[in-house]
Amino acid sequence: MAKLYIILLFEAQFVSWICGHYTEVTSHSNNNEVLHEEEEETYYTPRLDYNNPRWCHTLTLPNGDVSCSSPRHRNHYSSLGTRCELSCDRGYKLVGRLSLQCMDNRRWSGTAHCRRVRCHVLPVIQYGTFHCSDSVMVDSRCEYLCHPGYQLEGDRVRICQTDGSWTGAEPICADHESPKIKCPMSKVKVAEPGKLTARVSWDRPHTSDTSGKTVDLMRVGPESGSTLAEGIHIVRYRVYDQARNRAACKFTVHVEVRKCPPLKQPLHGYLTCSSDKNNYGATCEYHCDSGYERSGTTTRVCRFDRSWSDELPQCVLMQIKTDVKTAAALLDQFHEKRRLLVVSTPNVANQYYKLQNIMIQKADCGLDLRRVTVIELLGVEPRQVGRIKGHYLDSQVIEGLRQALHISTSYFTMVLVDEYGVDRERFMNPTTSMELYAYIEDYLLEEEERERLEIDRDLCE
Incomplete structure (x- = not known):
């Protein structure tokens, strides 16, 4: 009779221990930051069968760790009343309860599993791209690269952390490269015959920019198709992209007036010339003083090779023949x-x-x-x-x-x-x-x- 009393007293104390310990686990699990199942459980006083101590199935947690304690101490981690603390490996997040207890219905008090932690998908960066070592998983390393002509401003590398956030901040690809501009070659233009000016035209400078967008082109100096005077004329072009980066180029237009050697006034005569007297295309007419007459060509023209046409005429004394027989x-x-x-x-x-x-x-x-x-x-x-x-x-x-x-x-x-x-x-x-x-x-x-x-x-x- 004394032996039966001792057994019943032990069962009462064990049930009391189980209920009190479960209350402590439940209170602890309510402060857990991870997602776990919310459900109410009813506990019954278990019937202890010491001849068959295994009660619940062996608890396992893939990608995690299970730490259990049993009222029967070691080697009885699936017996009635066993409590197991759950934790996940690095890079995994616990979904479910932080701890589970083997119940009298031979089931654990809840469920839990370890889900791999993921960061949010990184947005596309304008004028650049990025490459990640392991997509959006924990410890994935994403390196940013900018398109040619752009420079990275900000963090070049971002790493997915265990809390699901990325290190650093999103960088930008800034356009710091000047646009490209190529002016036409410098040129020499010979003035037209009989003129001291030349009409000069050239092609529009070739421009490009890393953005592939239209650029603003400005000119300083004469425009193409202008009539320019003799001398060297400098034409400058400036180009600005949408980031206000600047580039410039220049070239020269040399208007040449080809000239012949100056003509001397004829002896006993004088010259009258068109244009600038001795420029290419100029025409000079020879005149003789009173009492003299011209011997040779009337006019001479300055040619492209800087030489005068025809031979030099002369003014000779006018010979009046008075021995003629008629007035005519x-x-x-x-x-x-x-x-x-x-x-x-x-x-x-x-x-x-x-x-x-x-x-x-x-x-x-x-x-x-x-x-x-x-x-x-x-x-x-x-x-x-x-x-x-x-x-x-x-x-x-x-x-x-x-x-x-x-x-x-x-x-x-x-x-x-x-x-x-x-x-x-x-x-x-x-x-x-x-x-x-x-x-x-x-x-x-x-x-x-x-x-x-x-x-x-x-x-x-």
């Missing part, structure tokens, strides 16, 4: 070369003639500057005389001149004829040199002759 033959010698002032008088004793002769002699130099030759028709038949500066004319020539110009022998007359043989003015009374000069300058001189006259006016003083 005489006048042909003056055609487009000289103007004529024909003075006619019935006799050399005529007062008008005497006065006019004095004034003409004084005006001889000025008339020569204005390309005027004086022809005198003196007297009447059979004693009439015609002369040009001491050279006498045939009587037939004298008569032909009178008929051609309608000159009477009865009174004093002076006729001004232009270089084309046209009767331009008649003077019935003596005329001063100033009046003659004024008429010639106002009505007969060309612009070039006026300019030349202004240069040589002082020669007669």
Whole structure:
């Protein structure tokens, strides 16, 4: 009877120990940070069968560790009342209860398993990429790389931690590389014939950027297609990308005016030239002073090879042939070369003639500057005389001149004829040199002759 009492007392104490210990485990599991199952369990006083001590199946936790304690001490870790503490290996997270107890229904008080810890998927980085050693698993090492032309700012490496977070912060790929620009080659442009400028065109600079986007191009200097003067012109281009990185290039445009050696003024003559006188394409015309005529070409042109066309002409003394037999033959010698002032008088004793002769002699130099030759028709038949500066004319020539110009022998007359043989003015009374000069300058001189006259006016003083 005493033996039965001892057994019942032991069972009561054991049940009391189990219930109290379970209450402690439950309280502890409520503070666990991991996810575990929430369920209420009812405990019954187990019937102890010491002849068959194994009660629950052997508890295992893949990727984790099970630490158990039993009221029957060692080797009885699956017996009734056994409590097991659960923990997971590094890189795994416990899902379920922190501890389990073998119940009288031969089952453990709950379930648990170890789930592998994962970090969130890293977002795509603009203008770059990353490579991970083990995807999003714990200890996975992700290294960031930027596209060519971009530089990494921030953490180059991020590691998945055991709490499911990544080390560091997300980096960025910044564009610090300048855009690329290539200007056209420098060039030399020869001015067009007869001009001191050249129209120059070039291709737009080639640009590119690491972003592959459009860049802003700015120009400093003349634009393509401009007409440029002689000299070296610098053209600069600047390019900016969207990150405001800058690049620049430049080239030169050399406008060359090809020139021939300067021409010298001909002896007893002068030159009139177009453009800049001796640049490529310029034309120079040779003129001779009064009393001289040109021998050779009229004009010369500056060629591309910097040489003048044709041979150098000369101004030679004008030879007037007075031994001709007709007035036409005489006048042909003056055609487009000289103007004529024909003075006619019935006799050399005529007062008008005497006065006019004095004034003409004084005006001889000025008339020569204005390309005027004086022809005198003196007297009447059979004693009439015609002369040009001491050279006498045939009587037939004298008569032909009178008929051609309608000159009477009865009174004093002076006729001004232009270089084309046209009767331009008649003077019935003596005329001063100033009046003659004024008429010639106002009505007969060309612009070039006026300019030349202004240069040589002082020669007669």
